[in-house]
Amino acid sequence: MIDTDRGKKHGLDKCPRCGSSDIHYRVESRALVCSYCRHAWNEDNAERAFRLDTPIQELSGENVASGAQDVQAGDAMVTIKCQGCGAEVVVKSDETLQARCHWCRQVLSINHQIPNGAVPDAVLPFTLTREQAVEQIQGFVSSRRTFANRAFVREFVPENVKGVYMPCMVVDGNLHTDLRGTGEITTRTYTVQRRVSRDRTVSERYWDASVHELGRSFDILVDDLTAGSSRQYDRTDSSQATNYILDAVQPYDTREALVFNSNYLSGFTSERRDLDIDDLDERVEDKFLSIAREKARPTIAQYDRGVRWEREGIAIRGTRWVTMYVPVWLYSYYHRTAKGSYVHYIAVNGRTGKTMGSVPVSHPRIFALACAGGAVATAASAVVGWGVFLSNGF
Numbered sequence: 001m002i003d004t005d006r007g008k009k010h011g012l013d014k015c016p017r018c019g020s021s022d023i024h025y026r027v028e029s030r031a032l033v034c035s036y037c038r039h040a041w042n043e044d045n046a047e048r049a050f051r052l053d054t055p056i057q058e059l060s061g062e063n064v065a066s067g068a069q070d071v072q073a074g075d076a077m078v079t080i081k082c083q084g085c086g087a088e089v090v091v092k093s094d095e096t097l098q099a100r101c102h103w104c105r106q107v108l109s110i111n112h113q114i115p116n117g118a119v120p121d122a123v124l125p126f127t128l129t130r131e132q133a134v135e136q137i138q139g140f141v142s143s144r145r146t147f148a149n150r151a152f153v154r155e156f157v158p159e160n161v162k163g164v165y166m167p168c169m170v171v172d173g174n175l176h177t178d179l180r181g182t183g184e185i186t187t188r189t190y191t192v193q194r195r196v197s198r199d200r201t202v203s204e205r206y207w208d209a210s211v212h213e214l215g216r217s218f219d220i221l222v223d224d225l226t227a228g229s230s231r232q233y234d235r236t237d238s239s240q241a242t243n244y245i246l247d248a249v250q251p252y253d254t255r256e257a258l259v260f261n262s263n264y265l266s267g268f269t270s271e272r273r274d275l276d277i278d279d280l281d282e283r284v285e286d287k288f289l290s291i292a293r294e295k296a297r298p299t300i301a302q303y304d305r306g307v308r309w310e311r312e313g314i315a316i317r318g319t320r321w322v323t324m325y326v327p328v329w330l331y332s333y334y335h336r337t338a339k340g341s342y343v344h345y346i347a348v349n350g351r352t353g354k355t356m357g358s359v360p361v362s363h364p365r366i367f368a369l370a371c372a373g374g375a376v377a378t379a380a381s382a383v384v385g386w387g388v389f390l391s392n393g394f
């Protein structure tokens with residue numbers, strides 16, 4: 001286990017200059033700012049502070065940061081004794097990591113890790129402002145407006161975007177992969193004229209190919225693979241809501257993440273992590289395997305008719321798991337339909353502005369446009385595009 005706890009007691013987390021506990025993260029300054037004396041500062045870089053940057057090729061076994069341990073069910077209530085006045089304040093830690101003391105009005109924070117998944121190892125703060133996010137969402141919707149559901153367009157208020165810290169696991173992997181399969185190389189192509197009836201011949205084209213057994217065996221070092229770890233937003237099925245929110249707006253510059261401090265969350269909401277390493281294992285291994293296939297690709301260029309991998313194996317020598325809150329500007333829309341309801345999300349990466357999501361479609365509108373003569377071709381392709389878009393969520 002890698003200990004990433006700051007070693008501070010729950011309670012006041014003061015401004016280093018004036019001692020005030022009124023601290024919030026200001027996107028424009030990209031720093032924590034004291035509301036009282038305006039002093040601005042940041043926590044240390046998490047990777048360096050916790051030595052999470054040791055060489056990946058030296059990783060062996062499962063290395064788990066203390067914030068990535070299994071989530072334990074149970075009481076989420078944390079009682080904090082205010083160091084200012086001695087009063088005791090109860091914080092519902094699965095909803096918030098801060099509360100104001102009822103008596104002296106100072107802000108009390110959850111300052112060390114608790115086993116309910118609410119406190120991660122690191123946080124990657126927002127750098128994209130709310131205004132920039134609103135612009136992104138507006139752009140995303142306006143390019144899809146033609147086919148969008150009318151009620152959605154009517155009720156579209158991009159200013160309702162919410163800043164959400166989404167939990168994810170960041171994984172390093174020291175791996176060995178073994179791929180076996182067959183590949184084909186074209187050796188000759190030719191055309192044969194074949195008589196099909198008395199006065200008609202058809203030309204048929206033939207390929208000769210040589211078939212080869214092949215294998216590739218190599219080491220891979222995976223640095224900072226990210227997997228969303230909130231059940232609600234990273235579910236595999238898309239029957240009720242847009243899914244894989246985080247995957248859609250990747251990548252994040254996870255190397256820049258900072259040591260966690262509850263003050264980064266003030267003014268934003270956060271989703272508690274409720275997926276453990278065991279829940280994500282399979283998904284992560286699948287990603288490892290697709291990285292392996294991708295790495296093998298340049299070495300199989302000579303098999304111009306393709307390669308089919310029949311056996312694929314990954315031997316995991318070592319992994320490192322770290323939990324992190326990453327920033328997402330999230331717009332949600334509850335679409336009520338005859339069959340029930342569906343939650344559409346539009347997500348904006350809070351660092352890069354990358355925007356993805358789904359918008360409810362108006363089927364009558366697509367039909368009307370498809371029938372409008374010249375628009376047939378474009379509209380038809382749009383229908384196909386939207387079909388795929390909706391069934392996959394993102």
Ligand SMILES: [Zn+2]
Pocket residue numbers: 015016017018019020034035036037038039
């Ligand atoms: Zn201050």
Ligand SMILES: [Zn+2]
Pocket residue numbers: 082083084085086087101102103104105106
């Ligand atoms: Zn107090």
